[in-house]
């Protein structure tokens with residue numbers, strides 16, 4: 001669906017930077033290393049002795065029920081939250097990419113400048129990271145690829161939730177980030193937007209980027225994930241490939257193999273409220 005190739009929209013210098021991703025980066029190399037990481041906010045432990053690796057050249061989906069600690073882990077990775085114990089580090093690509101451009105973060109809540117237009121956001125990123133400015137044609141092509149061309153001159157405050165997410169991702173891509181940390185990026189997107197985003201993350205993966213995506217959408221994880229991480233109550237309860245994951249589930253007529261595996265590894269899987277127990281509708 002994305003006719004736009006990310007490398008085409010950049011200046012020759014940036015093209016080299018972007019297209020070299022696949023050749024300069026060992027796609028088995030770790031991009032993120034977390035070791036015995038614990039986090040407390042004063043009260044209960046929110047992340048407990050978490051150890052994991054996330055690699056370049058892969059889409060890694062981070063799954064887990066509400067409150068499992070996904071956002072906290074991502075905020076720690078991008079330096080927005082402190083660590084109580086252990087360590088977390090981003091491993092820079094081997095080609096000497098600039099550290100300040102390496103990590104792109106799309107948070108769960110919107111982080112846009114309300115009084116700047118979509119187009120102005122891209123120019124702000126260009127200025128902040130010292131990138132040569134897109135020509136008008138390149139800018140149009142880039143905006144079209146990200147599904148933002150019809151909204152280019154709208155103030156960010158006027159964008160829908162899904163479009164704000166798309167804008168934040170566009171800024172991370174424009175920045176040339178190699179490690180993309182995307183917190184619930186599919187939340188608020190319509191089906192066409194979801195397809196577009198899946199295609200985009202696959203392109204980024206194919207260029208050698210590390211794409212870490214948190215989601216509650218098991219169907220989307222099943223489609224795009226090369227690797228899966230599952231957090232539950234702050235503990236890492238699964239790390240491996242989708243093939244390894246589905247082996248853990250009990251076959252069930254009411255669940256997909258992914259849903260069955262998620263239920264098997266997640267302690268909260270059987271915590272559905274039983275309305276009948278409260279409202280007297282049980283026979």
Ligand SMILES: Nc1ncnc2c1ncn2[C@@H]1O[C@H](COP(=O)(O)OP(=O)(O)OP(=O)(O)O)[C@@H](O)[C@H]1O
Nearest residue numbers: 041046064065066067068069070071072073108216
């Ligand atoms: N700043 C904070 N102060 C105190 N507790 C916090 C803070 N941030 C997160 N928590 C707690 O940490 C736990 C994990 O929250 P987190 O947002 O990381 O989970 P999550 O897996 O992203 O959940 P969801 O899927 O609902 O977004 C929750 O119990 C939450 O209340």
